[in-house]
Amino acid sequence: MSAVAVDPARSDDHGERVEVSADSIEVRGAGETIEAAGNVEIRRREAVFGADSVEFDRSRRTLRARGSVYLRDPRYRLQASGLEMDLADETGTILDADVFIKDGNLSLSGSRVEKSAGQTFAVEDGRLTTCLCEGETPPQREG
Numbered sequence: 001m002s003a004v005a006v007d008p009a010r011s012d013d014h015g016e017r018v019e020v021s022a023d024s025i026e027v028r029g030a031g032e033t034i035e036a037a038g039n040v041e042i043r044r045r046e047a048v049f050g051a052d053s054v055e056f057d058r059s060r061r062t063l064r065a066r067g068s069v070y071l072r073d074p075r076y077r078l079q080a081s082g083l084e085m086d087l088a089d090e091t092g093t094i095l096d097a098d099v100f101i102k103d104g105n106l107s108l109s110g111s112r113v114e115k116s117a118g119q120t121f122a123v124e125d126g127r128l129t130t131c132l133c134e135g136e137t138p139p140q141r142e143g
Contacts, residue, residue, distance in 0.1 A: 019043045022054075032059045040065075047073040051083075061088040069094075076101045091116055097126075105130050 023038025034056045036042075042049040052067025063085045071078040077100045085092030094113040100106070101119075110126025 016044060020054075033057050047071065060086075062086055063092075075103065085115075089117055 020034060020036055020040070020042050022036035022040040024036070026035045027033070028035070035054070037053045040051050040054045042054065049065075049071045051065035051069040053065070055064045056062070063083070065083045067081065069078070069080040069083050078094070079098045080094045081096035083092065083094050092115050094115065096111060097113040098107075098109045099113065106128070107130075108121060108123055108126060108128045110123035112124040113126065114122040116122070
């Protein structure tokens with residue numbers, strides 16, 4: 001298991017510490033690109049992001065994740081098979097997605113979810129609900 005702490009001065013817009021752990025981690029291009037594979041876990045504040053493999057390009061602020069993608073955060077939860085995001089404008093594509101947003105009890109799922117600026121989503125082959133029946137938990141994909 002490898003681990004790397006991303007330099008807080010370069011980690012994000014707020015200078016917060018980001019920790020990456022994985023079976024293997026490769027840092028290329030003077031630290032501009034981080035590739036991690038096998039049991040990848042990225043921690044930032046209270047959020048934990050994980051996948052089978054992740055590529056993060058610091059200069060472009062893009063993130064690509066494949067296989068067993070998840071995000072656990074006090075505000076929302078995500079499970080997917082793949083994800084590509086532009087972190088600068090928070091836009092991207094999520095494949096085979098299950099998303100739960102605590103504020104409003106919003107659950108959405110779809111084979112492909114396009115996230116636009118703000119809280120705008122386009123969902124293919126999916127469903128959306130704000131209804132949580134008593135005793136039920138938000139939908140989750142097994143596996």
